[in-house]
Structures are given as structure tokens and as C-alpha cells.
Amino acid sequence: MAQQTDRTGDDIVFEARDLRIGAVREDGSELPIVKGVNFKVRRGEVVALIGESGSGKTTISLSALGYCKPGLSFTGGEAILLGENLTNKTTDELRPSRGINVAYLAQSAAATFNPSIRINEQVTESPVLHGTKTQAEADEKALALYHALELPNPETIGQRYPHQVSGGQLQRLMAAMALCGDPDLLVLDEPTTALDVTTQIEVLKAFKKVIKEEGAAAIYVTHDLSVVAQIADHIVVLYSGEVEEAGPTDVIINHPQHPYTKRLMAAIKPLPEAGQGEVSSDEHLRDDAALAAVGINAGYGGIGPNGEANIPVLRDINVAIERGKTVGIIGESGCGKSTLARVFAGLLPQTGGDILLHGDTLPRAVTDRSREQLQKVQFVYQMADTALNPRQRIRDIIGRPLEFYMGLRGKAKRARVEGLLEMVELPVQFADRYPHELSGGQKQRINLARALAAEPEIVLCDEVTSALDTIVGANVIDLLTRLRRETGVSFVFISHDLSTVSSFADEIVVLYAGRVAEQGSTDSVLSPPYHPYTKLLISSVPETRIGWLEEATETSEARSGISGTVQLTEKGCPFFERCPLAIAGTCDEIAPPRRRDNAGHIIECHRELSELG
Amino acid sequence: MSSTFDTPVGAHPDRLGGDHYVAPFDDNVSFDELPDAPPKARFRLTTTGKIGAFFVIFWLFVAVFGPLIAPYGENDLPFPDAYSEFQVPQPGAWLGTDVQDRDILSRIIYGAGRTIGISVAATVIAYFIGVVLGIGAAVSSPKVDMVMSRINDAFLSLPTIMLGLVVVAAVGSSIPVLILTAGFIYASIVFRLARAIGMEIMVMDFVEAAKARGEGRWWIITREIWPNAAMPLITDFGLRLIYVILFVSSLSFLGLGVQPPQADWGSMVRDNLGALQYGASIVPVIAPALAIATLTVGINLVVDDVSAQSGGKLSNRL
Numbered sequence: 034m035a036q037q038t039d040r041t042g043d044d045i046v047f048e049a050r051d052l053r054i055g056a057v058r059e060d061g062s063e064l065p066i067v068k069g070v071n072f073k074v075r076r077g078e079v080v081a082l083i084g085e086s087g088s089g090k091t092t093i094s095l096s097a098l099g100y101c102k103p104g105l106s107f108t109g110g111e112a113i114l115l116g117e118n119l120t121n122k123t124t125d126e127l128r129p130s131r132g133i134n135v136a137y138l139a140q141s142a143a144a145t146f147n148p149s150i151r152i153n154e155q156v157t158e159s160p161v162l163h164g165t166k167t168q169a170e171a172d173e174k175a176l177a178l179y180h181a182l183e184l185p186n187p188e189t190i191g192q193r194y195p196h197q198v199s200g201g202q203l204q205r206l207m208a209a210m211a212l213c214g215d216p217d218l219l220v221l222d223e224p225t226t227a228l229d230v231t232t233q234i235e236v237l238k239a240f241k242k243v244i245k246e247e248g249a250a251a252i253y254v255t256h257d258l259s260v261v262a263q264i265a266d267h268i269v270v271l272y273s274g275e276v277e278e279a280g281p282t283d284v285i286i287n288h289p290q291h292p293y294t295k296r297l298m299a300a301i302k303p304l305p306e307a308g309q310g311e312v313s314s315d316e317h318l319r320d321d322a323a324l325a326a327v328g329i330n331a332g333y334g335g336i337g338p339n340g341e342a343n344i345p346v347l348r349d350i351n352v353a354i355e356r357g358k359t360v361g362i363i364g365e366s367g368c369g370k371s372t373l374a375r376v377f378a379g380l381l382p383q384t385g386g387d388i389l390l391h392g393d394t395l396p397r398a399v400t401d402r403s404r405e406q407l408q409k410v411q412f413v414y415q416m417a418d419t420a421l422n423p424r425q426r427i428r429d430i431i432g433r434p435l436e437f438y439m440g441l442r443g444k445a446k447r448a449r450v451e452g453l454l455e456m457v458e459l460p461v462q463f464a465d466r467y468p469h470e471l472s473g474g475q476k477q478r479i480n481l482a483r484a485l486a487a488e489p490e491i492v493l494c495d496e497v498t499s500a501l502d503t504i505v506g507a508n509v510i511d512l513l514t515r516l517r518r519e520t521g522v523s524f525v526f527i528s529h530d531l532s533t534v535s536s537f538a539d540e541i542v543v544l545y546a547g548r549v550a551e552q553g554s555t556d557s558v559l560s561p562p563y564h565p566y567t568k569l570l571i572s573s574v575p576e577t578r579i580g581w582l583e584e585a586t587e588t589s590e591a592r593s594g595i596s597g598t599v600q601l602t603e604k605g606c607p608f609f610e611r612c613p614l615a616i617a618g619t620c621d622e623i624a625p626p627r628r629r630d631n632a633g634h635i636i637e638c639h640r641e642l643s644e645l646g
Numbered sequence: 647m648s649s650t651f652d653t654p655v656g657a658h659p660d661r662l663g664g665d666h667y668v669a670p671f672d673d674n675v676s677f678d679e680l681p682d683a684p685p686k687a688r689f690r691l692t693t694t695g696k697i698g699a700f701f702v703i704f705w706l707f708v709a710v711f712g713p714l715i716a717p718y719g720e721n722d723l724p725f726p727d728a729y730s731e732f733q734v735p736q737p738g739a740w741l742g743t744d745v746q747d748r749d750i751l752s753r754i755i756y757g758a759g760r761t762i763g764i765s766v767a768a769t770v771i772a773y774f775i776g777v778v779l780g781i782g783a784a785v786s787s788p789k790v791d792m793v794m795s796r797i798n799d800a801f802l803s804l805p806t807i808m809l810g811l812v813v814v815a816a817v818g819s820s821i822p823v824l825i826l827t828a829g830f831i832y833a834s835i836v837f838r839l840a841r842a843i844g845m846e847i848m849v850m851d852f853v854e855a856a857k858a859r860g861e862g863r864w865w866i867i868t869r870e871i872w873p874n875a876a877m878p879l880i881t882d883f884g885l886r887l888i889y890v891i892l893f894v895s896s897l898s899f900l901g902l903g904v905q906p907p908q909a910d911w912g913s914m915v916r917d918n919l920g921a922l923q924y925g926a927s928i929v930p931v932i933a934p935a936l937a938i939a940t941l942t943v944g945i946n947l948v949v950d951d952v953s954a955q956s957g958g959k960l961s962n963r964l
Contacts, residue, residue: 414854
């Protein structure tokens with residue numbers, strides 16, 4: 034049994050040997066999900082499983098815990114952890130090894146931590162529960178990990194509750210939780226996918242350091258090749274439950290052989306640079322902008338005595354969206370991007386300023402807007418999973434706006450639904466399906482088709498590609514580009530991903546803590562002078578290059594700015610705390626002036642434009 | 647590292663350690679987007695669920711066809727010529743006789759229809775009132791919701807049995823009064839559940855999308871919320887039915903429920919308590935009590951399986 038070393042004497046922690054996992058269909062037949070996968074994880078080594086959703090990467094990684102998702106079961110092969118096969122063990126037999134030999138890090142730290150128990154108690158729970166450490170030993174280990182993970186105030190952070198630390202910190206604390214029991218194998222499932230680029234750097238850096246120091250082996254599941262290039266020693270490329278290519282990171286990244294690996298590499302977005310965006314045509318332009326925001330103030334928490342929101346978010350936002358053009362809105366989470374979109378849609382009435390549709394003022398609240406006004410501004414949500422009613426067929430989801438706005442019924446409606454499905458490149462048979470029968474990318478297309486069904490003039494896209502895999506997201510962007518060209522629809526494209534925005538938008542608005550940091554044509558925003566925040570965002574976009582992470586964390590922007598969180602401030606420049614160019618006494622006291630050059634490029638900063646290289 | 651790059655294409659995947667493996671490929675194959683989720687597991691009752699389902703089906707059958715299968719009438723005496731109170735089970739009276747010489751088996755069979763019928767009717771009323779008002783509160787403005795919820799809280803603060811006793815004592819006991827009382831009392835619990843489920847769905851993006859489209863409240867309730875709220879509410883219906891059965895049985899046991907000479911499980915337990923005193927036979931008390939127990943536990947076991955299937959907690963299955 035104790036076959037911990039193979040013939041070459043390597044120290045193998047985990048091995049998948051012809052691993053097969055399947056599901057049982059409604060009719061009793063078997064549906065293979067994982068079709069004979071082989072790979073090994075040696076001590077001190079990070080092996081990345083990469084593939085689209087549906088490729089079986091998470092299913093395979095969970096086999097290292099001897100676990101199958103509900104409805105799935107091991108149908109063949111072996112998953113060998115420390116010389117023992119796990120595929121035929123019961124939960125009771127597996128329990129002692131979980132948390133001790135193998136630890137699992139889920140995608141969402143917020144969902145992993147219990148909000149009502151202090152962090153340290155949760156971090157140390159597993160080894161104390163399994164009896165491998167006393168509480169004092171576990172506390173000591175946790176403290177060492179807090180230091181190693183470069184968490185702020187390591188001595189006291191364990192006494193806080195999960196909501197009292199930032200998302201990036203919580204993600205690192207989850208790593209501390211996993212490592213506290215000194216596991217031999219760590220399974221990380223997309224641990225940075227939900228994070229902002231700036232946070233992602235800090236978390237990746239901490240993970241990489243701590244895995245090396247602890248000498249643990251790790252399985253790293255992701256769809257993002259640029260992340261893999263930074264952290265993995267070996268890469269296993271998966272498609273549809275099969276290994277397509279596997280090898281050392283250097284070989285896979287720099288010399289991919291298999292057409293699927295090549296395609297993954299090709300789908301990586303180019304780095305944001307001036308002059309790369311596709312120039313949209315001017316044929317749809319008119320005198321007045323399709324949609325414009327003039328001096329918008331908005332926020333949450335009810336309206337205070339001064340007529341402003343109690344928790345103000347947006348301050349003095351001015352944007353004009355010309356017909357047939359795209360405005361990209363970018364910033365980290367908490368910057369007010371979605372808030373702005375909700376103001377445009379009337380879902381959050383602004384407290385000051387006006388929204389103009391073709392130069393006419395729109396009522397603030399959605400309930401006061403006429404059906405014609407509603408029809409012209411359509412909203413596309415980030416999560417297609419929650420944006421589509423799970424109990425309605427695609428036919429009804431897309432058909433409703435046709436019926437509601439245009440009064441289409443019967444045959445005319447059916448024909449239009451099919452036309453729309455073709456427009457978003459889906460087969461017409463999908464009309465009779467329910468949302469859960471579609472993949473993530475397909476659902477996002479339906480989401481888009483529903484907005485387009487209203488024949489709008491402006492489509493507000495809120496992070497529409499953020500939840501999608503690289504390839505699927507790239508396909509959706511291609512679709513949007515085509516639709517913009519063919520229909521003359523204007524887009525407001527909200528994203529935290531600068532590379533996506535810069536390849537698609539004509540104009541970019543960089544928001545920070547509800548204020549415009551920088552605004553202008555895509556080329557002018559992506560070339561000097563930069564707002565310090567824009568510079569931080571640009572330098573944080575991960576490159577698919579080994580060694581990038583180390584270089585990126587050495588830049589001055591990164592050192593001062595990465596570990597901060599977005600905070601709304603009453604006075605001064607909200608970016609003060611994170612800014613490498615901050616002027617103490619000025620930036621933290623006085624709101625920055627709005628500087629503009631003659632090309633309509635705006636930067637809000639106390640520094641002169643000539644100082645912002 | 648690049649030396650491992652010379653590994654022949656299609657090498658055995660086992661040689662990954664330091665080696666480069668490339669699966670055999672066909673240049674013409676396109677890589678379509680993959681379906682996301684594996685198919686859901688088929689719904690299967692567990693062993694305990696099957697036991698529960700057996701009892702539920704058994705009692706439903708008895709409730710519906712009771713008068714056809716009962717050996718005697720509700721108030722008939724199996725041994726009319728003898729002084730035959732609390733007889734032990736014997737041929738002619740398979741579960742013995744009760745305090746007034748009547749056949750216990752026949753009374754349980756008749757009582758099944760009455761106990762289950764009253765409880766189901768009361769639960770349906772509770773659900774109708776609770777769901778309409780609860781979802782109504784969920785989609786209403788915060789102020790309206792506040793008023794409705796506080797009034798409901800006031801009702802919830804009253805102990806159910808006490809409230810039932812007061813109402814029945816004031817109006818007098820009859821089956822319609824029993825059904826309405828139980829229905830109203832349990833409506834406030836259903837209200838809270840329906841409101842919570844409604845609130846959860848209200849914040850989903852597809853509801854906001856409907857609002858942004860300009861849809862009216864009626865559309866949002868009937869097309870967006872109700873289809874999604876139905877499943878969890880139906881699951882709870884079974885559980886709520888158990889509480890109503892116990893409530894109705896308790897009232898009957900206290901003498902304020904189903905009135906003699908009509909048979910009902912709760913009142914049968916009370917009527918026959920004397921049997922324990924005389925030490926004659928425990929069957930007259932145990933039999934109706936067991937009937938209540940098997941039915942409620944049976945429903946519970948089935949509901950457990952159904953709710954585990956419709957997204958029970960992962961930790962329960964790990």
C-alpha cells in the first residue's frame with residue numbers, strides 16, 4: 034500500500050491513474066464526465082488543471098478529497114493520495130484525512146467563512162478538531178501563516194470577524210485555514226477568479242510564497258492561463274474530461290503543441306495599449322448623444338436632509354454615449370460602476386444631475402419612465418444564472434420584450450424569437466429549453482438577446498464577460514462587436530477587466546470611489562499622461578509570461594497601491610492612501626481639480642499633467 | 647526543460663513528470679463550448695423515504711376508502727349482546743373494543759378520513775391565506791410590508807393551542823370551525839415563510855430585469871416569483887400538515903375538537919384513557935396514537951427526501 038515513491042524515487046503526493054468519473058442520466062444510461070485522466074503531483078510542486086467550465090477540472094480536483102459532486106460517481110481508475118486509493122472509500126474512512134492530508138480552498142472565501150465566528154477560531158478549527166494540534170500549537174501556526182501571507186496586523190487579525198477584513202485578505206485567510214493543519218496536498222479551485230486584478234496580484238504572490246515555504250503540493254484549478262504562468266510548475270490542459278496536453282509550464286506556455294492549447298493561448302486578450310481597439314464607424318452618429326449623464330450624484334441608504342444620499346457613491350459624473358459608440362467604464366469593485374449603470378436604467382434614482390436621452394431629460398425612477406423610454410435603454414446583467422428566470426423557457430424569456438414593447442404575438446413573435454437566436458449565434462431549437470439546460474456562455478447570449486429584443490438604442494452591459502471563461506468571453510466580445518456594427522446600438526460596457534474594455538470601447542471612464550479619475554478616448558486613457566490609478570490598473574493586468582508576477586509587484590504603483598481597498602472619502606482625493614504620487618496635506622484635504630487637455634481627455638489629480646508620465 | 651519537448655506526440659500520459667504529453671489530435675476537430683453542469687441526479691427515495699411513502703399512501707387509501715373497508719360502522723358494537731368494554735384484540739374485533747364497546751379498528755379507519763381531511767383542508771386554507779399575503783408583503787413597499795409583518799408577529803406571539811381553545815370555546819366546536827381555526831392559526835406561520843421566500847426571489851436579477859422592463863406588480867408576482875416559490879412552499883406544505891394533524895389531534899384530545907360520537911384519532915386517545923387505569927388493554931390508547939405517529943413520521947420521511955433533492959445542504963451529503 035505504502036507506495037509513496039515511484040520507480041524514479043520522486044515523492045508523489047497525489048496521482049490520478051486512468052481516473053474516470055461519470056453521471057447517471059434520467060434514463061439510467063451513464064454519462065462520462067472524466068474520461069481516463071493521468072497526472073501526478075509531487076511534493077513542493079504546483080500542478081495546474083486548466084480548461085473551460087465543463088471540462089471536468091473541478092471534478093478531477095475534488096477526487097483528491099475522494100469526493101464526487103452529487104449525481105456523480107467514480108467509474109474507474111484510481112485517485113491515489115499518499116499511496117492510498119480514495120475512489121472506493123466511504124465518507125467515514127475519508128474523514129480523518131480531509132483537512133490533515135488534503136485541504137480544499139474554494140473560489141469564494143466569503144462563502145467559506147462563517148460570518149458569526151472570529152477568524153482565528155475558524156482558521157485553527159480543523160487541526161484542533163482532528164487532534165493533530167493543541168489549540169496553542171494551532172494558534173502559533175496560524176500566526177506564522179498570517180505573517181507569511183503578509184496580512185496587515187497579523188497579531189490581531191485573527192480576533193476580527195470575516196466582514197471586518199477585505200475580500201483579498203479573506204482569500205489569504207482562507208489559505209491560512211487550509212494550511213493550518215500542515216496538509217500534504219492543497220486543492221485550490223479558482224481562488225483568484227472573483228478578485229480585482231490589483232487584489233489578484235497580492236493574493237497570488239502570497240499563495241506562491243506560502244506554498245513554497247510550507248513545502249506542500251498543490252492542485253491549482255483555473256481557466257486563466259496568465260495566472261497559471263505565474264504559479265504553476267506543471268500544467269494539465271483539459272477539454273471535455275480528457276487531457277489534451279500536459280507538461281512543464283515553460284513548455285505549455287511557450288511551445289504549445291495541441292490545437293486546443295493553442296486556442297486557449299490565442300483567446301488571451303492582448304495587454305491594454307493605445308491603438309489596439311477596434312475603431313467603430315461613425316455612420317450612426319447624430320447631433321445629440323444617444324444617452325448622456327450630466328453632473329450625476331447618487332448613492333444608497335436613503336436621502337439625507339441636504340437632498341443627497343446618506344451614503345453617497347457617485348459624485349459629479351458626466352458621460353455622453355454617442356450613437357453607435359461604446360463607452361467603457363472601469364474600476365475595482367466598490368468604485369460605483371454598477372451604480373452608474375443602475376442610474377442610467379432608472380433602477381437607482383439619482384439625487385442630483387440629469388440623464389438625457391437624445392437631449393431630453395429622463396425621469397429619475399424607472400416607474401416614472403414611459404414604455405418607449407424604457408424600451409430604448411436596456412440592461413444586461415453580469416450573472417446570466419440569476420438574470421434569467423429558471424422557470425421560463427428561452428422562448429418566453431426572449432419573447433416577453435417583443436410582446437411587451439411591440440405587441441408581437443403568435444407567429445410574428447415566434448419568427449422574431451428565432452431571428453434573435455440566430456443573431457446571437459444559437460440554434461433555434463434552444464427556444465424550447467430552460468436556462469439550466471444551457472452553458473454559461475449560451476446563457477449570456479440569451480441574456481443579450483433579451484436586451485436586443487426590445488430594439489434598444491443603448492445597451493448597458495454590466496460585467497457581461499467577467500463570469501465567463503477566456504474563450505467563451507472572447508466569443509461574446511466578438512458577438513458584441515458584430516452587433517454594434519450591424520445595428521448601430523450604443524453600448525455602455527462596464528468591466529473591471531481593462532484588457533476587455535480597451536479592445537472594445539471608443540471611450541473609457543476610469544472610476545475610483547465614485548469619482549472620475551480619468552476619462553477620454555481609449556487611446557488617450559491608455560497613453561501618457563496617466564492618472565496614477567489608471568497606471569496601477571494597467572500594470573496589474575496579468576501577462577501570460579513566466580516571472581511577470583515578480584516584476585509587477587516591484588513597480589512603485591504596485592508597492593504602494595495594490596494592497597489598498599476602495600474607500601469612499603468625504604474630502605480630498607479618495608486614492609490618496611494608495612497613490613505613489615500623493616502630496617500629503619493637499620491630496621488628503623482638497624478634492625482634486627479636473628484637468629483637461631484639448632482632446633477632451635480628463636484627469637482629476639493635484640499633479641500637473643506633465644508630472645503624470 | 648526544452649529537452650523534454652522532444653517527447654513523441656501521443657506519449658503515454660503516465661510520463662508527465664517532467665515530460666511533455668500531447669494527446670493525439672485531428673486538425674479538423676473544432677472545440678465547441680462545453681455544457682456547464684452535469685445532469686441532475688434522478689430523484690430516488692431512500693430506504694427511509696420508501697418506508698415513509700408506504701405509510702402515507704396506506705393512510706391516504708384508508709382515509710378515502712374507509713367506509714368501504716371498515717368491518718363495522720363507526721358506532722356499531724361488535725358484541726352487541728355482551729358487556730364488552732375494553733376487550734383485548736380477538737376474532738370479530740381485531741383491535742379490541744373501546745370504552746363504549748365499539749370496534750377500535752373500524753373507528754380508526756373512520757377517524758383516518760376525518761383527521762386527515764380536517765388537517766388537509768386546514769393546511770390548504772393556511773397556505774392560501776399565508777402565501778397570498780406573504781408574497782404580497784414581499785413585493786409591497788417597505789412600509790406596507792412592515793405593517794403586515796408586525797400584525798402577523800402579533801398573531802405569531804399567541805400560543806397556538808391556547809388560541810385554538812379560546813376560539814373553539816367561544817364559537818362552539820364543529821368541523822368547519824375546527825378547519826377555519828387551524829387554517830387561520832397556521833396562516834401566520836406560512837405568511838412568514840412565503841414572505842421570506844418571496845423576498846429572496848425579489849432580489850434576483852431576473853425580477854429586477856422585469857422591473858426595468860416596466861412590468862406591473864401582477865406580472866412580477868404570477869410569472870416571476872410564484873413559479874420559483876412554488877417548489878420550496880410545496881415541500882413545506884408536507885411539514886406544515888404534520889403540525890396541523892398534531893394540532894387538531896391535540897384539540898380533540900382536550901375534548902374541543904371532533905365531538906362524540908364521531909371518531910377521530912385524538913379524541914379516541916382521550917376517550918380510551920380509562921383503559922390504562924383499569925389495566926384492561928393498552929390497545930385502545932396505543933392504536934390511535936400509533937396511527938398519528940406513523941402518519942406524521944411517514945410524511946416527515948418523504949419530505950426529508952424531497953428537500954434533500956431540491957438543494958439540501960452539501961454538508962449533509964458529505
